[in-house]
Amino acid sequence: MKKVKVGVIGTGTISGIYLEAPTRFSILDIVAVADLNLERAKEKAVEYNVKKVYTVEEMLADPEIEMVINLTIPKAHYEVTLAALEAGKHVFVEKPLTIDVEEGKKLLELAEQKGLRVGCAPDTFLGGALQTCRKLIDEGVIGKPVAATGFMLGAGPEGWHPAPDFYYQKGGGPMFDMGPYYLTAFIHLLGPIKRVTGSTQSAFEKRTVTREEDYGRQIPVETPTHVTGLLDFENGAVGTLITSFDVMGGTQLPCMEIYGTKGTLSVPDPNNFGGAIRVREMGAHDFKEVPLEYGYSDNSRGIGAADMAHAIRAGRNHRANGQMALQVLEVMHAIHESSVEGKHILIQNACSRPEILPFGLSQDNQELFEK
Known part of the structure; x- marks a missing residue:
């Protein structure tokens, strides 16, 4: 299966485990990193053998990059994800999807209009x-x-x-x-x-x-x-x-x-x-x-992005998806809102229970991701 070319925006502490992801998930090909701190981005590029160091604008303008992994701080999630979608890129974003529920809805609506995917951590499930x-x-x-x-x-x-x-x-x-x-x-x-x-x-x-x-x-x-x-x-x-x-x-x-x-x-x-x-x-x-009956029991952050990459190629739904992340975001806000207002809160943003992974999936048997 053809690899998905990926750019990573944000090279802080958590970026390391994502930059290692191509060693575990062959579908991912991380070709560029970007960060407001260019020196830090350059250091990560050298450490993880990434070919290109970009500004965010340069990354979003690169037609080779199909998917962006957004590892910026939470308050920047909306702005960066929006820009990536507008540039025609699929986006996998660290949790939370955004800070604001309405902003999260706008991102998913834009992605649907443009035929793009939005995925979101956590992918520990x-x-x-x-x-x-x-x-x-x-x-x-x-x-x-x-x-x-x-x-x-x-x-x-x-x-x-x-x-x-x-x-x-x-x-x-x-x-x-x-x-x-x-x-x-x-x-x-x-x-x-x-x-x-x-x-x-x-x-x-x-x-x-x-x-x-x-x-x-x-x-x-x-x-x-x-x-x-x-x-x-x-x-x-x-x-x-x-x-x-x-x-x-x-x-x-x-x-x-x-x-x-x-x-x-x-x-x-x-x-x-x-x-x-x-x-x-x-x-x-x-x-x-x-006993565990599935693999990936070590630190496998990036599996959600890999599943999304396979879903892009296979034309199926991805599991760590934006709809579930939006419901999670709404639920967290609603818990706080309920305490202030003293009432039950009905959840407005629907999602589906994600499909279980194919039985037998492993690092040596990744074609099962296509299911």
């Missing part, structure tokens, strides 16, 4: 762990799913992150930081969400940096730091998702669990591609570990 969990659910191992829980509870990033301020500004917070992983996994496992209810709070008005390099600096808190969402799925299941930067003493809660009429499925951290899966069937005395 395409890893071996969550694909195996999906297979277990589809095979009826736990019966009909009736409920789900997800927990991301911690003390916040000010103890380790070199620039934690963003996490406490509007558009930040634990839900917008980690919610996309959990919500994308839920939609993959259970299907679309139709209604949400939320309750939010902040335990502290200011956070104190505890990293040695910036110890004692105060960060004003401008967004909720403990966010609880109730999720009503179209299939009838009810979910609970709690994300928090206010849990200072740790937790013994699981990352995710799915509860069915015949048993319980313990799902590993959706921020990862692998992890331990456990099932406790009705009547059993304990959980038993289930």
